[in-house]
Amino acid sequence: MIRIAVVDDEKIIAEYISESIHEYSEKMGVRVSVDIFTDSVKFLNEYTTGKFDAAFLDLEMPVLSGDELSSKLAEADPDLLIVYVTNHSDDVFVMLKYMPIGFIRKRFFDDEIEEVIRVLVRKIESGRKTLSFVSNKVTYNIRLSNIVYIESKKNYCTIYLSSAESQKSYKIRCKLDDICDKYLSNDFVRIHKSIAVNCRYILAVLKNKVIVDGEKELSVSRGNSKELERKFLLYRRNNICR
Numbered sequence: 001m002i003r004i005a006v007v008d009d010e011k012i013i014a015e016y017i018s019e020s021i022h023e024y025s026e027k028m029g030v031r032v033s034v035d036i037f038t039d040s041v042k043f044l045n046e047y048t049t050g051k052f053d054a055a056f057l058d059l060e061m062p063v064l065s066g067d068e069l070s071s072k073l074a075e076a077d078p079d080l081l082i083v084y085v086t087n088h089s090d091d092v093f094v095m096l097k098y099m100p101i102g103f104i105r106k107r108f109f110d111d112e113i114e115e116v117i118r119v120l121v122r123k124i125e126s127g128r129k130t131l132s133f134v135s136n137k138v139t140y141n142i143r144l145s146n147i148v149y150i151e152s153k154k155n156y157c158t159i160y161l162s163s164a165e166s167q168k169s170y171k172i173r174c175k176l177d178d179i180c181d182k183y184l185s186n187d188f189v190r191i192h193k194s195i196a197v198n199c200r201y202i203l204a205v206l207k208n209k210v211i212v213d214g215e216k217e218l219s220v221s222r223g224n225s226k227e228l229e230r231k232f233l234l235y236r237r238n239n240i241c242r
Contacts, residue, residue: 001031003053005056006037007036008058009040009062010058018036021056021113040064040069043202054082056085065085079145099141102115115116125192129183131143131147133172134172144184145198147159148197149201155174156173160216162213190227191210191224192218197210199216199235199236201213207233
């Protein structure tokens with residue numbers, strides 16, 4: 001079940017967005033629940049981390065606009081996926097600030113909603129995949145979306161998690177090839193024979209290195225630079241619709 005919030009001060013539009021989400025999700029065989037909010041301030045005050053997987057936000061709302069609401073939500077729940085709905089195509093420059101997975105122009109709503117739903121579903125399903133392993137006789141299930149990068153040395157791999165996680169790394173006995181073949185989604189890219197990085201956490205791609213979450217610099221081998229560029233551009237394109 002995918003949990004979605006629709007926040008728009010015009011109830012008729014919010015209901016139409018909700019109906020469209022149900023329609024296109026049903027076509028894809030995906031179950032969704034949609035809650036409608038017509039007051040952005042009330043939505044924020046009642047919001048709890050993890051309550052929704054995604055939120056469709058109108059940018060032009062009184063008191064608390066969609067842009068301002070995004071800023072608050074990003075602090076409260078960094079994993080919440082945002083889709084903007086707007087009357088003005090110029091607002092895309094505002095939207096990109098919080099890395100939404102997509103935006104829909106109201107006058108082209110029926111043309112753009114299906115693609116956004118497709119990307120949303122793919123992103124959520126990918127984020128729910130986990131890497132399972134045993135460390136110190138304890139079995140762990142770590143979401144792939146929380147892994148920044150994995151580095152191998154000899155017969156061990158160290159899994160580095162995002163700065164938001166209390167436990168920052170795990171060391172396990174295995175080969176990186178085995179992890180990549182079995183678990184890693186298309187969001188990951190090998191930048192070196194001993195390092196696989198999650199594109200989600202790449203802050204900058206330079207000539208022979210990448211900067212990831214926590215401003216950590218990782219070396220990129222010459223043989224992997226083109227694949228890094230291809231995967232990173234593909235990731236960015238798939239996560240900012242249209």
